[in-house]
Amino acid sequence: MRTVIVGAGSAGLMCAWKLSEDPGHEVVLVDAGTDPGPEVPGELRTEILLPPHYYWPYADEATGAFLPRGKVFGGSSAVNAAAAVRGHPWCYDAWGSDLWSYEACLPAFRAIEADRQFGHDDHHGADGPIAITRYEQSAFDLAFQDTYRRHGHDPVPDHNAPGALGFGPFPxxxxxxxxMSTLVAVLPRIRARAHVRLLPDSEVLRVLVSGGAACGVVLRDARGEHLVEADQVILSAGTFGTPEILFQSGIGPADALRAAWIPVVTDAPQLGTNLSDHVLFQMNVEVTDASELPMPGGRGTLLTYELPGENHPQAQMFAYHAPFFDPTAAPDTAAVAAALVTPESRGRLTLGRGRAKVRLGHLSDPLDRVRAADIVTRAADLVDDLAAQGRVKLPDSPWWRGEDLSEACRAQALTYHHPVGTCRMSRDGDGVVDEYLRVRGVEGLSVADASVMPTVPRAHTNLAAMMIGYRAATFAAR
Structure with missing residues (x-):
């Protein structure tokens, strides 16, 4: 059995690791990005602001905002802020499949992690490849925790405990x-396996389908275009990349395929729709004591809480040292971030020849605008509390104190870099893939990445993508 996995990111490398545990299963791992080799460069181990060649050139068509997606072995896990939050049981139960309930996903979450504080708890793992920890907090973050407490929030030691809400250190x-990206933590575990073949700097152009079944991929590398044959193909190219490959393979909305002069293999009208992303708002303030700065992104204090409404609408808040993401920020700047992590709004990919056009659609739903204004108001109250303590100084005319906060939120909305959903999974025939992640209408072709998520979890999506890759391998091995 030979499986070609397209995409060596969070999901793809985890899928390859699990699938190649069987020495009789040949795995070919293909990625358009580079393989840095066994000695991973320091910048890919520690830095957040990386050279352009490590990213795909996606941007939001509506705003022009850069949408960084990792173009390197390890994918976005090799370029992100390394926040390791899973989400709640109701995140996965809402996907509408017993096969993807929280209880069904939990064994995979446990298998991929080595949690340094809670690894021996029933809902955690201690022996997986992805090490997870929580840091002692800075003086600024401890002051922020006291402010959270005064505003009615409770401490939680473990944000990955089922149902945990409140403030505590970021996992x-x-x-x-x-x-600890999949590049650093997973690739070394499979690099020496003789039945695993790595093909870096190789962009997959399309899946080859014959007789209704996938039989390989056509890729382009330094030698030109050529075919890699396969018994099955798993696409793990991400929320933007996987739909592009499916479309170029003749899988997508039939009318759009015909308009692009691509022969229709199977009509998949949902492809590229249902794009969902967390929306983030940022309030920059001056820290009055430069010796007490917040921690870098993903390592300080995280607050999670629920908003009024049904189905557990949720927000996040945290502060971080602003130059961590923005080198133009003054060294004494703290960024107070607030996020809506249960968006109703949906965007889409417009697919054709070449790169997809991305529209995230942030705050296009009126309910999201109401909730965004509520979240920013609460965050502003916290910032005012810190200012009253003398810990921060507000800018002149802060955007979050304008008369029309709803419109201000629309103007200030940022991506939280957690896009999902463009190859939605469903039990019925309405999704691009079924519960086993098989592409409808094509045998031997599956998708394993964040694009299959029907809704975005109330958490950073990196661990969830790894979980999907791990589970996809168990399906593919059957």
């Missing part, structure tokens, strides 16, 4: 100074 896979 992170940035451990001992190193980002």
């Amino acid at each position: 992170t896979n940035h451990v001992d100074g190193v980002r």
